[in-house]
Structure formats: structure tokens, C-alpha cells
Amino acid sequence: MSSEEESNIIEAYFLGSLPKEDVIRLEKRMSEDIRFRESVLLHKQLFESLSENDWSYAKNVDTKRLKEYEQLYKDKETLQLKETLKIANSAYQKKNSKNTKSLLFYLSAALIAIIITVGVLLPKQQTPQELYVDYYTVSDIPSLVSRGGVEETSLIDAERYFEEGNFNKVLDILTSEMTSTIQTNASVLLYKGISEMELKQYENAHTTFDQLIESDLIDAPMGLWYKALLYLKIGDKANAKAVLLQMNTTSSNYKRKETKELLEAL
């Protein structure tokens, strides 16, 4: 049997299209032929791992490595971290207990504000990069896929890649496959600029955020906010401050509280 024929049989086995008698033959061969068994098991793991709706469970793996991990989970340091996480979780959930969307937003901002305020009061002043870490979040940027139309599939892919941190793929989609109309959409510009920032393509990110800022779009102030974060990331305090001051002069309320806090911190 050629390796291609063998591969086709294993494939049919996992796709459920192998006749019953061939299934019995395959399973018998698995118990006798170690190489064949390994090939079937690897196919199984690939099918389970690389399908979104499935999961590849570890059942019979290297015991040594498993025991090492088990021991690490039992260690004092891990138990201490577990306790800290429990406390952090209950503090966070308590602050969000009302569970309404707007309250969630304000409480999250308040928690960040408290943490930042404590940080600012400490003798050591935060560096621009630390401020960037504190304030950088993409959890409140609008989704790319609120519209219908032919680009929707690509936009779903782009958003998924963005969530997975695969920023090169995001840029591939957003720069080459979109129509010019979609390319000037505020969300697209945001995802593009942030991806460029993550990939350290700072000049490109700068241009993209400027494109958003100079547009008439309602979300234009978001461009200013991410441009300020870009400057923080590269350690350029003066320009970050200038952009934040510019934000303060606009009529938009977007990140007004955070802008004020950052200006104080700088």
C-alpha cells in the first residue's frame, strides 16, 4: 500500500466514510503496527486540534512531563498565585456586581484609575512604556463585522486574526482585499493602525491614525487616543502629551477621563 493510499484510509476513518470491515482491519493493524498506530493517532490529534469545534485531549502522554507540571501546580508559589488571583477576581467582580453595561464600563475605568493613581503616588514615576501598558486595551474598540456585504467574510477573518494576535494576517486582509470605501471605515483604520503598532511599524501606524484623525468620521477621536498610545510605546513623552492636549480641546468625550489621568501622569 502506498503512503497516499494509507493516508486516504486514515482520512476516511476520521471522516466516518470507511466501511465497517475496513474499520475493523484498521483498528487491528493499529494494535500490531506501531508506526501505523502513531500515524493514525497524529491524524486524530491534528483533526481535533485544528478544528474550532473540537479539542485534542491528552490521554496517554509522556508521564515524566505530566508529573513535572502536576508538581508545579502543587508548588507553594502556584498556590500563592492562585490565592492572589482569587482575591483579584472577587475584587473585580464585586466592583462589577451591578452587571449593567454602562456600570461595567465606569467601574472598569474606576478600577484602572485607582490603580493608576496609586501608581502615580508611589515614589517611582511610571515610564511612558509602563503607562502604555496600563492604558492600552482593545476591548472597547468597535467590531469590524457589523455590516453585511461581500467583504464580510474577510472582515470576520481579520477580526479573528486580530484577536489571535496574528497582525500580519490582519494587515494582509485590510490592505489588499478591501475596497477603497471599506478601507476608509473607522474600524478598519483602527484595526490597521493598532496592528501596525503591534508589529512595530510605527511610521505606518502614525500615518493610519492620522488618516482616521483627519477624517470626518464620528470615531476620529479614537485615532488621537491610539496615536498618543503609539508615542507612549516608543517612549516619546513630549509628543504623547501634545496629542493628549489636542484631545482635551476636542468636543468628544472619548477617553476624557483617561486623557486627564495620562496628562497628570506625564
Next chain:
Amino acid sequence: MIDNTIYLTALLENDSKVIGIMYAKIFPKVAKFVLQNRGQRVDAEDIFQKALLQIAVRYRKESFEITSSFEAYLFTACKNLWRRELNRSKTRVTDDGVMELRNEEQDMALATLEQERWELFTEKLGAISENCKKILTMFFAKVSYEVIVQKLGYNSETVARQRVFKCKSKLIETVKNDNRYDSLKEL
């Protein structure tokens, strides 16, 4: 990336201030995902904690570099833990019908190896040609050859099957050649 190091160090050093920031910044997104996928808020809390522990334990065992942002990495770890939970009913009962009993640490150790295995496969899939990646993504999602031919413009199912075979062989070869595979494979 500077932000990744800050987060990873915070987990090693039990830094409650930075951990608080992680909750404020990343938990809402995880909660949204779990709620949209048949879960409750309490499930999101559980997997968020487990994912942070998993990252901390892995980093303590052997420091590694996160090539994406920490937020994206943590979100993916949470997503996978939730996939694991949703599919768990398939493995709860063994072949002889007896419920498998595992302690928490044992289960988390298994979940960690599973995550490492997923990362290995995903990394290798990402490293082969774009054309192979497209066809294999559809193949492993059990998309029919008829649809693959239609979507990717192959001349016939035979051509698509040959392509899948070649691409799959390449993927398997690169997986097997990686040092991590031996300690992650099913025996």
C-alpha cells in the same frame, strides 16, 4: 515586547497591582466570549484564572517568548480552555463506562500539555505555504472535497486530494521534526 515581560513577571512575582490591571483590561473580553458560547460568567472567571495559572506555570518551568500581544495570548489560552470544557463530555466517560476521576492539578497538567500541543500544530500550520494552510484548514475542519474544490478553484476532487496529501505530509514532517513533539504526542 515590553508589555509581555511586565505581565509575565507580574505572574511570577505575584504582583496583585498588575494582576488587577489584567482583570480590568482582559477579563471583559473573555467573559463576552464565554457568554456568547454557552457559558456563564462564573465559567469565564474559572477559565480566566486557570489560563493565568497555566501561563505562570509554563513560564516558571521554561521561560518562553510570546510573539503576539499578551492580551491576545491570554485570550487564546482562555478560548482553548473553554473549547476543552465544552468538549469535555466526550472524554468524561471511559470505554468501560466508568467516570474518570482526576485531581485538579492532574487535570491542569493535562490541559497545559494539550495547549502546548495546540501551539505546536498551529505554529507549524502557520509556517507552511499559504496555499497549503488554506486547504489544510478546510480539510481539518472536515469541509467536504466538493466545497474545497469550489472555494479554492481546483480542477477536480482528485487534484484537491493530491494537494491535501502533499500538504499534510509536509505538515506532519515538520511537526515530527520538532523536538517538542515527542513529549506531547499520544502514545
